[in-house]
Amino acid sequence: MKLTQEINRLLIAFLVAFLIMMIAAAYWGISGAEDLLLREDNPRRVEVEAQIARGQLVDRSGIVLAESIRQDNDQVERTYYYPEAAPFTGYFSLRYGTGGAETAYNTLLRGDTEMTLGVYVERQLLHQPAQGADIQLTLSVPLQQKLNEALLPYRGAGVLLSAPTGDILALVSLPTFDPNTLDTEWDLLRETEGNPFFNRVLQGRYQPGGVLETPLLAAALLRNHSLDDSLADADQPVILDAETTVACAFSPGDQPLTLVDAYLYGCPRPFADLAESLEQTSVESIFASFSINQPATLEGFVPAELNMATPTPAPQPTATPENTLVRNVLGQGQQVISPLNMALIAAAVGNEGNAPAPRTLLAIRSHNGDWQPVPAEGMSQPYLAASAAQRLSEFMTANMLSDVLVTPQAQYPLAGHAGIAYSGKGKTLSWFIGFATLPDATHVAVAIVLEDVNDPRAAAQIGQEMLMAAYDQRIAIDVEAATTETP
């Protein structure tokens, strides 16, 4: 009597069972591992993230904007030294993710570099927490602080950029948030009126109103329209519908107005007449050349699906075939634009008709490495001919030297234009776009929009202050450089 058959069967059964265990372990450990690791409820994921020392964010002069400091528990805490720069720097939160520059340069900041042998040994074998690269942004802390301070009483947006480099020097969107207290205030911020997480400079789609007169004036220049003829009824308002009447942004008094005068006072009637003489296709062609209907953005700063949102959802006046053209050229109705687009138009006027490609990154410093400059990738885009830009520049300079928009500051080479727009019943937007010519013949351009403010002077005042501040800063830098070079 032998037990051989039974024992061998038993053995096979056990071996098969152990094999099944190995297959199951392979399933969970190898093929299904990624799904498990990426689950939001996996505490290991949070633990790993919490140990990553994200790189520093520094401004263009080396001021540290944000850095991660390792705590006693080996976890890392992100500190933002200039919360007023939040619309630019964004935020980093273990719970809520990233925003702004933290999102745009997340890969670099996290240290998610190519998996070389050294990186593999350091991370996978020695389990050293990742050390991200430092990022030097184009932002200027003093200018950002000044713009934030100037805009603080309002809800709106402002952006300052340089031409021809396209460096974003300041970017403010109000209301905003403090990234240092994001985790505790998240729910409150989400419910705050005006949505602090909405980046108005990049995501905002505002009716441009009177500031759209700048490209229209460019069109008039290109088509050799007479700019010096007095125009009849130039100061009369344009009635778009029962609820919307567009009038001069500034009162011109009783004087006869030319097209250039109408541009100074922001009177819509001559531009409506101009558009009708140009016809629909010409207007569309002008808008296309100024990229008005192509929202400019900063790559990676905001989620793509949010780009078409609007900060002040308002019922749009129903467009009719008869007045669609007029509505569009007067920057009303369906015609919307972002503040960044408007700043690029201003920059193009100053920069011989070429709009710079906006950029936010100056240099990268890997862990224990040196700063490596990042060459500008974007190409400048021609918006208008240099001659037309030159004429426009003269008109805008004259605007700033008159006392209609602001108190003139003749010692500064400033140019600008202000206007108002209507974004719904009882809702008015105040705009200013402008630029300053710096001593080295480069430019700084600005766009300001104030929500629910029926006073374009307020926007013009802020714009003027910012251009002057940028000019002064450049002078100071030049003086410092000259002093350093002198033995």
Next chain:
Amino acid sequence: MDASITLPARDLLHTPPHIERRLLVLAGAFMGVNLLSLAIQRNFDPLIWWPFLAWILCAVGGQIMLTRLLPYRDPLLFPLMMFLAGWGLVLIERLEPQFADRQALWLLISVGVMLVTCSIPYLLRTLRAYRYTLLMLAIGLLVSTILLGVNPSGFGPALWLSVGGIYFQPSEALKIILVVFLASYLSEQYPSIRLKDLPRLTFIERHPWLSPRILGPILLMWGICVIVLIWQRDLGTAVLFFMIFIVLLYVASGVELIVACGGLLIGAAAVVAYRLFDVVQLRIDIWLDPWPEYDGRAFQIVQSLMAFGAGGIFGQGVGQGSPRYIPVVHSDFAFAALAEEWGFLGVIVVTACIAVLVMRGLRVALLHQERPFFALMAVGLSTLLAVQSLLIMGGVLKIMPLTGVTLPFLSYGGSSLLMSCILMGLLLRLSSEGRQP
């Protein structure tokens, strides 16, 4: 796949001591390297080496004693056991350092008891002779646990007896007593079940395994399992008892129908238990779909699976993972902790080691085919090791509901380690007697 075992010639059965020694050195090196890694992470804490010293004492002392006591033993059993026990010590040192010294002490005691088990002359025959006494002892322990059982942690099933501040889990002893009793009983019934040339006139004679002499113990065992399940809510031990019994009955009788019937009985019991007992219902529910309750009732199993995912192929490295997210990881989920820190490779090694131990145990059974008690003992002990390992591995891997048994040699627990070592002692004794010329 031909997994059948062929037996070597008798003159090749003498254990070359150097094989065992080399395997033990390898096991020691593995343990030493892992402890060194932990020591570096803990600023070279010298206390970390006490478990290693205890292990070396057990390995060296055990090898010397076994060479004297059992020169014909299987050369793989002791090194594999020490390898797994050493790995278990590393795991406990990593997971719950405050328990490591206690576990090391249990290893010293357990290996000592194992050597005593090996050294007692006529132990196996004595066990056979006193099988009913053992059965009474088992029932007494069971009743004592039901009446006087406690849980050292203050909550959960009361499966321990406390003697002078030392906690002991009687169900661990019951497993071995069960194997001894069943092997003894079935070996006595073996001829009547197996002899096919006797005249068979009645239905019972044509189906001898249905006779009260065979069926009686089945019902008795089933009853014990039900009691364990009802009174102690100890699903794992109940399943383990019953599976050992079914396997032994099948091997003794050679009737495949027994396995099918056993499976049906387990299935039926599972359905009834699901309806009657919350603990069973909970375990089956979270086995079928743990994800909706990942942060509640299924937290343990979900974290266990995440540990496997985090481990990947090569593992995070000792002390580098986060297995402590799993509640009671050092006891019920040692396998998941091992997967996280040693990866899939570690899982393969441990599974293969246990499989080899089981295989060698069954090989011992084949050596004793002329002595049914010894053969059934070896089968029972191997089955105990295999089923217990498979139950916890399967539970941790979500192949079957969690049963809460320990992984032999690797999980924390003195009773479990002691009984596993006694099991190995009996297998070593059986292997030596089977291979002795």
